[in-house]
Amino acid sequence: METKTLARGGPHGTKPSLSICIPTYQRKKILSETLDSLIEVAKKCPGDIEICVSDNASTDGTFARLKKYSAKYPFIRAQQNKENIGFDRNLRAAVEMARSEYCWAIGDDDTVVPKGVISLVRALKKGGNYAAGFMAAGRPEQISDVHRLLPKSEYSVDEFIEANIRAETQKTREGLLVYGFLPCYLYGRKALEGNFPPFNGVYTGWYHLSLFYHIIATHPKGNILVHHDPPIIYGSEGDEFASVTLPDRDIRLYTADRLAAITFSPVRTRLEEPAKHWLKQHSGYWYMVNILRLMFMRPMLKPGYYSELKKRVYSFGDGMEMPLRYQFVTRALKIVEHIPLLRDYLAGAYARRSRYAGRFIKYTIPSLREKGLLAETSVK
Numbered sequence: 001m002e003t004k005t006l007a008r009g010g011p012h013g014t015k016p017s018l019s020i021c022i023p024t025y026q027r028k029k030i031l032s033e034t035l036d037s038l039i040e041v042a043k044k045c046p047g048d049i050e051i052c053v054s055d056n057a058s059t060d061g062t063f064a065r066l067k068k069y070s071a072k073y074p075f076i077r078a079q080q081n082k083e084n085i086g087f088d089r090n091l092r093a094a095v096e097m098a099r100s101e102y103c104w105a106i107g108d109d110d111t112v113v114p115k116g117v118i119s120l121v122r123a124l125k126k127g128g129n130y131a132a133g134f135m136a137a138g139r140p141e142q143i144s145d146v147h148r149l150l151p152k153s154e155y156s157v158d159e160f161i162e163a164n165i166r167a168e169t170q171k172t173r174e175g176l177l178v179y180g181f182l183p184c185y186l187y188g189r190k191a192l193e194g195n196f197p198p199f200n201g202v203y204t205g206w207y208h209l210s211l212f213y214h215i216i217a218t219h220p221k222g223n224i225l226v227h228h229d230p231p232i233i234y235g236s237e238g239d240e241f242a243s244v245t246l247p248d249r250d251i252r253l254y255t256a257d258r259l260a261a262i263t264f265s266p267v268r269t270r271l272e273e274p275a276k277h278w279l280k281q282h283s284g285y286w287y288m289v290n291i292l293r294l295m296f297m298r299p300m301l302k303p304g305y306y307s308e309l310k311k312r313v314y315s316f317g318d319g320m321e322m323p324l325r326y327q328f329v330t331r332a333l334k335i336v337e338h339i340p341l342l343r344d345y346l347a348g349a350y351a352r353r354s355r356y357a358g359r360f361i362k363y364t365i366p367s368l369r370e371k372g373l374l375a376e377t378s379v380k
Contacts, residue, residue, distance in 0.1 A: 016075070017048040017124050019098030020117075023090040024108040025056040028065055035069055035076070037112035042075050044114070045121050052097035053108075055080040056090040088207035091182075092196065095211075098189065102133070105208055106183040106232055116231035120186075123227060128154060131222025132215045133186030134176075137232040142179070149176060150226045157216055160224040161270050168274040175282065177275035178258045180209050183232040186225065191215045197265040205253075206261035213262050217269035244359045247290035247297075248312035254286045255279055255320060284326020287317035291333045295347040296357055300365065305373045 020038060024031050035051065042049040055063045055078060066078040077097060081090065095103045102124055106112075120135075136146035149167040150160075164177050185208050197214045204210070215222075245253060262275050290313050298306055317330065336342045351357040368374050 014047060016050040016100040017045075017102070018050075018121050019100040019103045020049060020051045021091075021094035021098055021103050021105045022051065022053045022108050023056065023087060023094045023105070024053055024058070024062060025084065025087075025090070026058045026060050026062065027108045028058070028060050028062045031062060031108040032065060034106075034108055034110060034112060037114070038117075039073060039076075041112065041114045041117045042073070044118060048121050048125070049075060049117075050098070050100060051076045052094055053078040054090050054094035054097065056087075057081045057084045086203050087205050088199065088203045091207050095187065095192070096196075101189050102130070103187045103189060103192070104133075104135075104183070104231075105185065105187075110183055110232045111234055113230050113233055116227075116229045119229040120227050120231050123153070123225060128223060128225055129188075130154075130186070130225045131157065131188045131191040131219040132212060133188075133225035133227060134160075134212075135184045135186065135227045135232070136230050137183045138179075138181045138230075138234060140233075142181070143230050143233070145176060146226070147228055153226055153228065155224045155226060157220050157222050157224060160226075161216070164271060165274045168278055175275075175278045177271060177278055178209070178262060180206055180258055180261075182208050185209070185212045186227075187211055187215060188222070191219050191222065197267075202260060202264060204257040204260045204264070206257055207264075209258065209261040210264040213269055213271060214265035214267060216271060217265055217267040244356070244363050246309065246364070247293045248309055248316065250293070251286050251290045251313060251316055255283045256316070280321045281323060283320045284322030284330065287313075287320065287322065287330050288326060288333065290317070291330060291337070292346060292350045293356065293360075295333075295337060295343050296350050296354075297360070298343075298347070299377070300374060301368070302373055302375050 022031070022034070031053075035053075038049075038051055042051070051073075053066055053076070055066060057080065063078070063080040066076075066080075070076045070078050079093070079097065081093065085093070091105060095105060104120070124130075134146070134150065136143045150163055152159075155163060167176055192211070192215070195214070195218060197210055216224075259276065259279055262272055294306070294310055294313060297309075301309070314334070322330075333346075336346060365374070
């Protein structure tokens with residue numbers, strides 16, 4: 001992979017405590033906001049933080065802006081790929097730039113919580129020699145799940161596995177075992193050295209989850225940091241990108257892609273079976289939700305595009321393992337889909353109760369309109 005590499009950052013021989021690794025693509029404005037937040041944090045932790053940004057061949061001026069940041073702040077280092085190599089490989093490229101003992105990957109649009117980042121640096125400087133870490137990050141309800149299910153700040157790998165297996169039997173909204181939010185995962189450099197699992201042509205968009213499972217599988221005697229002071233949050237209401245994927249992509253995100261990620265490593269871990277079990281238990285729910293979403297979208301989309309979308313959702317969902325109750329529910333919904341009165345009633349009920357409906361109209365409809373995929377009588 002050919003890259004352009006900028007200034008290495010910091011005086012020769014210095015070693016920060018934390019490398020914050022950011023894969024980015026075509027996000028110049030929002031990336032600048034994220035970097036500005038991190039710069040203020042880095043100033044409060046002099047010498048302890050480096051920021052490594054890998055630009056995935058953006059054409060919107062992202063790399064030119066990164067050059068300016070790097071020239072002004074020696075703790076910011078950046079590189080640009082010669083071509084777009086996809087999220088997974090770009091994430092790996094960002095992590096491979098790191099020089100510190102610990103790599104923490106975040107999104108280019110994540111909301112930084114300075115207090116949480118500073119306390120993370122302090123925790124790492126205490127010298128726990130962690131193989132990996134797990135952050136309380138994301139939405140308030142997901143952060144609450146981490147507090148409730150992983151109350152200690154340090155676990156052996158075996159204790160961490162057992163705590164997660166116990167948690168799998170409890171009610172978790174996202175399922176900690178397959179949570180997948182990028183800033184939740186911290187990687188020890190020693191654990192990663194020469195130990196990245198190979199891609200073998202498999203790209204899921206969840207390489208960060210694959211890395212975490214791989215480290216746990218290959219470092220059974222290691223320790224896991226659990227950081228309870230959220231360094232990254234995102235809101236449930238104002239996040240314009242949340243839950244607006246189309247039904248076929250949405251169902252893959254929550255089932256097949258995550259399943260591929262946790263089984264990606266050639267080395268197995270005991271976390272895999274309970275994670276697969278959780279996915280099986282919840283796959284039916286996501287199938288049901290996306291059939292309802294199809295009903296809601298039907299009058300807005302061109303018939304041909306709707307049929308194509310429905311075919312992808314049905315063919316994928318019908319091949320999943322799921323609890324018996326969801327097999328009955330999804331079969332019933334597919335029958336209702338052919339009964340206009342009932343279908344319209346369910347679609348209306350879904351639209352009134354789900355935030356997805358409003359977000360779909362606000363954020364997804366414009367892009368579908370540009371592609372000519374809306375019905376002539378659709379939303380104006």
